[in-house]
Amino acid sequence: PATLGMLGGGQLGRFFVMAAHELGYRVMVLDPDPHSPAGRIADHHLAAAYEDTQALALMAQQCAAVTTEFENVPADTLAYLSKFIPVRPGAEAVAICQNRMAEKGFLRDQGLPHAPYAEIHDEADLSKADAALFPGILKVARFGYDGKGQARVANRQEALAAFRQFHGEACVLEHMLSLDYEVSVVLARDENGKVECFPTAENSHSRGILDVSIVPASTSADLAGEAEELAARIATGMDYIGTLAVEFFVCKGRLYINEMAPRPHNSGHYTLDACVTNQFEQQVRALCGLPLGSPRARSGAAMVNLLGDLWFQHDPHHAREPDWAKLHTVPNLKLHLYGKHHARPGRKMGHFTVVGDDPAQVRQIALEARRAIGIRDE
Ligand code: ATP
Ligand code: MG
Ligand code: MG
Numbered sequence: 001p002a003t004l005g006m007l008g009g010g011q012l013g014r015f016f017v018m019a020a021h022e023l024g025y026r027v028m029v030l031d032p033d034p035h036s037p038a039g040r041i042a043d044h045h046l047a048a049a050y051e052d053t054q055a056l057a058l059m060a061q062q063c064a065a066v067t068t069e070f071e072n073v074p075a076d077t078l079a080y081l082s083k084f085i086p087v088r089p090g091a092e093a094v095a096i097c098q099n100r101m102a103e104k105g106f107l108r109d110q111g112l113p114h115a116p117y118a119e120i121h122d123e124a125d126l127s128k129a130d131a132a133l134f135p136g137i138l139k140v141a142r143f144g145y146d147g148k149g150q151a152r153v154a155n156r157q158e159a160l161a162a163f164r165q166f167h168g169e170a171c172v173l174e175h176m177l178s179l180d181y182e183v184s185v186v187l188a189r190d191e192n193g194k195v196e197c198f199p200t201a202e203n204s205h206s207r208g209i210l211d212v213s214i215v216p217a218s219t220s221a222d223l224a225g226e227a228e229e230l231a232a233r234i235a236t237g238m239d240y241i242g243t244l245a246v247e248f249f250v251c252k253g254r255l256y257i258n259e260m261a262p263r264p265h266n267s268g269h270y271t272l273d274a275c276v277t278n279q280f281e282q283q284v285r286a287l288c289g290l291p292l293g294s295p296r297a298r299s300g301a302a303m304v305n306l307l308g309d310l311w312f313q314h315d316p317h318h319a320r321e322p323d324w325a326k327l328h329t330v331p332n333l334k335l336h337l338y339g340k341h342h343a344r345p346g347r348k349m350g351h352f353t354v355v356g357d358d359p360a361q362v363r364q365i366a367l368e369a370r371r372a373i374g375i376r377d378e
Pocket of ligand 3: 247258259
């Protein structure tokens with residue numbers, strides 16, 4: 001069987017390995033952590049840096065194609081590999097998604113809706129930024145995730161202080177929208193340009209980290225359809241091949257694109273249990289040049305993230321495994337643990353999904369289940 005390459009060994013890579021194995025492929029994972037969740041179940045695990053020339057040469061030689069599970073892969077790594085084997089998504093698409101400035105510039109050039117923003121390279125950019133951008137959010141252009149590298153700023157002075165705290169790193173200053181709620185679309189696009197969107201999910205966050213995703217979203221069918229269309233335009237505009245996620249704000253009934261992720265996404269985990277084809281199988285299919293599977297949801301779903309905090313609810317100094325049996329007794333609940341050895345507050349350790357036809361009811365059951373293992377409602 002052919003071997004597929006995966007850059008990154010986190011939980012997204014792990015689900016990719018599982019999907020690839022189910023479809024009859026082998027996987028080689030590159031991740032510097034010798035205990036990475038994906039690396040531990042892969043057929044080959046290269047525990048080396050992403051710039052390691054020996055590891056990359058081996059990958060280029062042994063893999064039929066390569067993909068990634070995180071956006072911060074060094075551009076040179078993708079460029080090197082693409083000289084030998086297909087790299088999907090390609091370096092240009094990843095470059096757009098890994099830099100908020102490039103990302104916003106892309107949206108602007110494509111005429112796609114996004115929050116008003118300004119590029120901040122230095123303090124002078126801040127002094128001349130439009131007053132209408134305040135209150136705003138200052139976000140570092142690179143390497144931010146889970147709300148890290150962001151500061152909410154009421155005015156210019158606060159923005160200046162935040163910019164200095166980020167050591168003058170390039171940032172974008174975004175206007176703070178008053179959100180009705182947030183949604184996301186995960187899709188796959190194949191090498192012939194065919195796009196298949198999964199149903200739009202509605203997301204709520206807690207302390208900057210995704211907390212719960214619900215499908216179908218409580219938005220109108222029109223708005224959900226519009227989100228899927230916008231996401232498809234983004235994929236086509238980047239000539240994207242693979243699984244792509246697009247996050248949206250809904251503000252006064254209108255959609256604004258927040259950001260893109262060039263990979264499967266936490267808010268698409270519900271596809272594992274609710275859809276005919278899940279987001280990781282689509283990633284394998286797009287990577288291998290196979291036809292995409294049906295993204296149809298067989299039912300509604302509510303997905304709840306399980307963070308490491310849960311391990312410390314009884315004792316802040318010693319991690320203790322939660323009582324999973326309390327979840328296994330709930331009908332239509334599917335638990336997915338990521339095989340991480342060490343729990344840390346804020347670390348994504350697993351998730352569970354409740355499937356069912358009535359979205360209000362699955363949400364209710366999911367929230368009750370998480371109360372049962374000790375997670376308080378926000
Ligand atoms: P992720 O883990 O999704 O990659 P991130 O660190 O890249 O997160 P964003 O998605 O940019 O961060 O922002 C995190 C959250 O902060 C958003 O989901 C939203 O709740 C809030 N937020 C961000 N930008 C804005 C904005 N312009 N107006 C209102 N709320 C915002
Ligand atoms: Mg992000
Ligand atoms: Mg985000």
